[in-house]
Amino acid sequence: MRGLPLLPGLCFLLSLSGVMAQQTKGTCTHCPQNAFCVNATHCTCNHGYNSESGKKYFRFRFERCEDIDECKPPISIYCGVNAECQNIKGGFYCHCIAGYKLLSGKPQFKDSNENTCKKITPKTTNGTKEMQQFIETIESFLTNKTVLKDTRNITTVTDFLQDVESKVLNAALKAPDQETQKVQKSTVAVETRVVTDNCSKGVFLNAQMNSMEIHCKDVIQGDIQGSSAVAFVSYSSLGNIINATSFEEMTEKVYLNSQVVSAAIGPKKNTSLSQPVILSFQHMKVNPRNKIFCVYWKSTNEGERWSKDGCALIQVNKTHTICSSTHLSSFAVLMAFQDQEEDPALTVITYVGLSFSLLCLFLAALTFLLCKAIQNTSTSLHLQLSLCLFLAHLLFLTAIDRTENKVLCAIIAGALHYLYLASFTWMLLEGLHLFLTARNLTVVNYSSINKFMKWLMFPVGYGVPAVIVAISAASRPHLYGTPDRCWLHLDQKFIWAFLGPVCAIFCVNFVFFLMVFWILKRKLSSLNSEVSTIRNIKMLTVKATAQFFILGCTWCLGILQVGPAARVMAYLFTIINSLQGFFIFLVYCLLSQQVQKWFGEIIKSKSESEIYTLSSRFGPDSKPSEVK
Structure with missing residues (x-):
C-alpha cells in the first residue's frame, strides 16, 4: 500500500517534537503559576518551589507550587555569625544583623562563605x-x-x-x-x-x-x-x-x-x-x-x-x-483675620426669610401643577426653577454648616453647587423661550417653539449643570467644603466653577432681553396680531426681566461683599435672597388673572358646598328628630 512508506517519517517527526519539547521545557499551557512543562506531558515546579502534593512531576492542572522557606527547618540555611537568612519568593539571601555590615558595603550575600559581617564602629563623631x-x-x-x-x-x-x-x-x-x-x-x-x-x-x-x-x-x-x-x-x-x-x-x-x-x-x-x-x-x-x-x-x-x-x-x-x-x-x-463676627441679625434674616421663601416656592409649585388654565411651556420652566430653588434653599438651611464629616460636607457642597447652577440654567431657558416667542410672533408659530423647548429644556436644564459639577469634582474634589461651610473653597479660584457659569448665563440672558425689547419696539407696532397677544408678550417680558434682575442681583451683591460696604451688601444679599420664593409666587401666581380666577372658583365652590351642606341640614323641609 502507498501509505506504508509514510510510517517511518511520521515516527521521526514525533520523536523530533519530543526532543524539542525537552529543550524548550515543554509547550503545554496547563501548568500552574511558578511551574513549567516537561516533555509536553508533565509539569514541575520552578527552582525554590515545591508542589502542594509533594510530587516532583504532576499532571493535575489545579496543583499549586508553593514557595520553599529555606530559612526554616528542615533546610535552615546557615549564613554565618552575626548574620541571618531572609526568605524571598523562589529563593533567599543572607544579610548582617542590626549593628553589623559587610566589609564590601553590599546589603546582602548568598552563603556563609561570603560572610564578612563586622560590627559598625563610627569612625568619627x-x-x-x-x-x-x-x-x-x-x-x-x-x-x-x-x-x-x-x-x-x-x-x-x-x-x-x-x-x-x-x-x-x-x-x-x-x-x-x-x-x-x-x-x-x-x-x-x-x-x-x-x-x-x-x-x-x-x-x-x-x-x-x-x-x-x-x-x-x-x-x-x-x-x-x-x-x-x-x-x-x-x-x-x-x-x-x-x-x-x-x-x-x-x-x-x-x-x-x-x-x-x-x-x-x-x-x-x-x-x-x-x-x-x-x-x-x-x-x-x-x-x-x-x-x-x-x-x-x-x-x-x-x-x-x-x-x-x-x-x-x-x-x-x-x-x-x-x-x-x-x-x-x-x-x-x-x-x-476674621473681619467681623457672625451677625445674629443676618442669621435670623436668613433662616426666617428662607423658611418663608420655601413656603412660597412650595405653593407656587402646587399652583403650576394644579392650575390647568396656565399650564404651558412657560409654566413648565417656572415649575422646574421653583423646584431647584426649593431644594437648594432647603439643603442650605439644613446642611450648610455640617462640616464634621468631610466627605458628607463635600457631597453637600457638590449638591448645592448643582442645584444653584440648575436654577440659573432654567433662568437661561426662560430667557431663550421668551426670545423665541417674541421672534416668532410674526407667524404665530407657537407649536414649533413648544416642541423645540420640550426637546431642549430637560437635557439642558439638568444636564449642563451636571457636566460642570462632574468636571469640577473630578479635577479638584478636595476643594468641595471649607472648614466652616459646606460650599466651594476659595483656594485656587475654585469658586469660579460656580461664578463663571453664572456670569455667562447673566450675560446671555441680558442679550436676550435686549433683543426682545428691540423686537417689541421695532416690529410689534406693525403687526396685525391680536392686541391681547402683544399685551401678554409685554407682560411676560416684564415678569421675566424682573425675575432676571432679582435672581441675578442676589449673586452680584454676594460678590460685592468686600471693603467698607461689605456689611451693607451682606444685608442686601441676605434680604433679596430670602425673597426669591415670595417673588416667584407673587409675580407668576398672585398677579396672574388666570390664577386669580382659579383661586376664586375654588373659594366659590367651597362656599357653595358649605351653604348646601348647611341648607340640607337646617332647611325649611327638615324635621326635628323625635325624642323617644
Whole structure:
C-alpha cells in the first residue's frame, strides 16, 4: 500500500517534537503559576518551589507550587555569625544583623562563605558634635533679645536660613554612620536623615510637633556619588523676625499661625522634585475657622516675603494644617483675620426669610401643577426653577454648616453647587423661550417653539449643570467644603466653577432681553396680531426681566461683599435672597388673572358646598328628630 512508506517519517517527526519539547521545557499551557512543562506531558515546579502534593512531576492542572522557606527547618540555611537568612519568593539571601555590615558595603550575600559581617564602629563623631554645637549657637542667637531687635532691620533673613540649612546638612554628612540625628532645644529643633543606598519609599522627619515627608528618590538625586542627607528644621521664635507683615498678598490681613520650618537636601540642592513634599504644621491657635494660606519664604530682587507659589493646602483640622510644596524652602502657615463676627441679625434674616421663601416656592409649585388654565411651556420652566430653588434653599438651611464629616460636607457642597447652577440654567431657558416667542410672533408659530423647548429644556436644564459639577469634582474634589461651610473653597479660584457659569448665563440672558425689547419696539407696532397677544408678550417680558434682575442681583451683591460696604451688601444679599420664593409666587401666581380666577372658583365652590351642606341640614323641609 502507498501509505506504508509514510510510517517511518511520521515516527521521526514525533520523536523530533519530543526532543524539542525537552529543550524548550515543554509547550503545554496547563501548568500552574511558578511551574513549567516537561516533555509536553508533565509539569514541575520552578527552582525554590515545591508542589502542594509533594510530587516532583504532576499532571493535575489545579496543583499549586508553593514557595520553599529555606530559612526554616528542615533546610535552615546557615549564613554565618552575626548574620541571618531572609526568605524571598523562589529563593533567599543572607544579610548582617542590626549593628553589623559587610566589609564590601553590599546589603546582602548568598552563603556563609561570603560572610564578612563586622560590627559598625563610627569612625568619627565630629559630625554629631558639630551638629550639637551649631544648634546651641542658634539657640543662643534666637534667645538674645538685643540681637533680635537688631536683626529686624536687616534684609538677609534668607541668608540666615540658608546658612542654617547648609551647616546642618554638612554636619549630617560628616557622620554618615549616624543615619538619624535629632537635636531639640527650646527655640529650635532639627532632625536629619542620611541615605546611602537606593530606596523607593518616603523619608519622614519631625521636629517640634511639625513634620515633613519627602520621597527618597528626591534625596539621593541619582547622580550624586556617596551619601545624601535631608534636614528638617523648626524654629519656635523666628516668627518674631519674619512675621505675617511680609505677606505678598497684603489685600488680606493675616497672622502667623505656625512655627517657621525649613526643609533642605544635600550635598547638592534639588530644585525640582519628582513628587511634592508634604508638610504638617501644628497650629499656634487651636480650632481656626478663618482662611488659611500655605506659604514659603521667597527672596527676589524686590525683597523678601511670604509667597503662595507652588504651595497648596491639603487638609485642615482643629490642631494641624497639612500643605504640599513643589520645591524646598522655609515654610509657614498664615491665617486671615476674621473681619467681623457672625451677625445674629443676618442669621435670623436668613433662616426666617428662607423658611418663608420655601413656603412660597412650595405653593407656587402646587399652583403650576394644579392650575390647568396656565399650564404651558412657560409654566413648565417656572415649575422646574421653583423646584431647584426649593431644594437648594432647603439643603442650605439644613446642611450648610455640617462640616464634621468631610466627605458628607463635600457631597453637600457638590449638591448645592448643582442645584444653584440648575436654577440659573432654567433662568437661561426662560430667557431663550421668551426670545423665541417674541421672534416668532410674526407667524404665530407657537407649536414649533413648544416642541423645540420640550426637546431642549430637560437635557439642558439638568444636564449642563451636571457636566460642570462632574468636571469640577473630578479635577479638584478636595476643594468641595471649607472648614466652616459646606460650599466651594476659595483656594485656587475654585469658586469660579460656580461664578463663571453664572456670569455667562447673566450675560446671555441680558442679550436676550435686549433683543426682545428691540423686537417689541421695532416690529410689534406693525403687526396685525391680536392686541391681547402683544399685551401678554409685554407682560411676560416684564415678569421675566424682573425675575432676571432679582435672581441675578442676589449673586452680584454676594460678590460685592468686600471693603467698607461689605456689611451693607451682606444685608442686601441676605434680604433679596430670602425673597426669591415670595417673588416667584407673587409675580407668576398672585398677579396672574388666570390664577386669580382659579383661586376664586375654588373659594366659590367651597362656599357653595358649605351653604348646601348647611341648607340640607337646617332647611325649611327638615324635621326635628323625635325624642323617644
